[in-house]
Amino acid sequence: MRSMVRSMGLAALVAGVLTVTGVHGQTSAPLSGIMVVVDAGHGGDDEGVDPGSSRLNEKVLTLDLAQRLARQLQAQGARVFMTRRTDRFVSLGARVRFTNVLLFRPDNAADQGRSISLHFNSNLLHPNLTRVEVLVDPMAPADPFAVQLAQELAQTTGGGFGYSDAGYPPGVHPADVAPVRWTFPRAANVLSESAFLSNGSQAKQLRDTGWLEALAAAHVRALRRTLQR
Numbered sequence: 001m002r003s004m005v006r007s008m009g010l011a012a013l014v015a016g017v018l019t020v021t022g023v024h025g026q027t028s029a030p031l032s033g034i035m036v037v038v039d040a041g042h043g044g045d046d047e048g049v050d051p052g053s054s055r056l057n058e059k060v061l062t063l064d065l066a067q068r069l070a071r072q073l074q075a076q077g078a079r080v081f082m083t084r085r086t087d088r089f090v091s092l093g094a095r096v097r098f099t100n101v102l103l104f105r106p107d108n109a110a111d112q113g114r115s116i117s118l119h120f121n122s123n124l125l126h127p128n129l130t131r132v133e134v135l136v137d138p139m140a141p142a143d144p145f146a147v148q149l150a151q152e153l154a155q156t157t158g159g160g161f162g163y164s165d166a167g168y169p170p171g172v173h174p175a176d177v178a179p180v181r182w183t184f185p186r187a188a189n190v191l192s193e194s195a196f197l198s199n200g201s202q203a204k205q206l207r208d209t210g211w212l213e214a215l216a217a218a219h220v221r222a223l224r225r226t227l228q229r
């Protein structure tokens with residue numbers, strides 16, 4: 001028994017070394033074995049927030065970002081499931097059920113899957129406002145993925161963190177919203193508000209597909225830094 005454990009340990013060590021150095025230039029996919037539900041907010045008759053003078057459409061941007069995020073995650077080996085792939089209405093209940101069917105399974109411990117709900121912010125009274133918001137389950141402490149995601153998004157957007165909530169790190173906020181409150185694994189999922197549609201300079205950046213790719217990449221980095229084995 002002991003020698004078997006020892007040899008398994010060696011095999012794992014060898015695999016780890018091979019992952020780092022590569023064999024014949026090959027490296028294993030960094031997110032292989034990780035399931036990710038990508039939830040593009042709004043859709044169909046539900047257009048999302050009032051964007052103010054930028055006229056950017058939240059439901060269109062969330063789907064665009066979701067598709068970029070899905071492609072980047074798949075390229076790194078993750079198994080990706082999207083709550084919508086087109087401009088259609090999906091109820092919050094249906095999104096929650098879809099997520100839980102995929103992620104609430106005995107073989108999916110909290111470190112093997114995440115749901116990422118994508119949204120954008122707006123504030124018509126304060127159109128200069130920028131900040132990053134990562135919303136999490138209010139019934140539990142913030143998961144490291146949420147904390148890392150807030151950091152990555154703040155770096156990518158330069159948008160800062162704005163207000164803070166007692167007991168939560170910068171940019172991470174407890175929120176009683178269905179995609180984080182009613183999905184499994186408990187306390188592990190996030191809803192991100194990367195930028196403000198109502199802010200002129202962020203609206204300009206959101207029209208740049210390169211910037212949307214960078215926002216998607218920020219989400220991928222946060223996953224890799226917290227879940228990659």
Ligand SMILES: [Zn+2]
Binds near residue numbers: 042048058118119
């Ligand atoms: Zn939204």
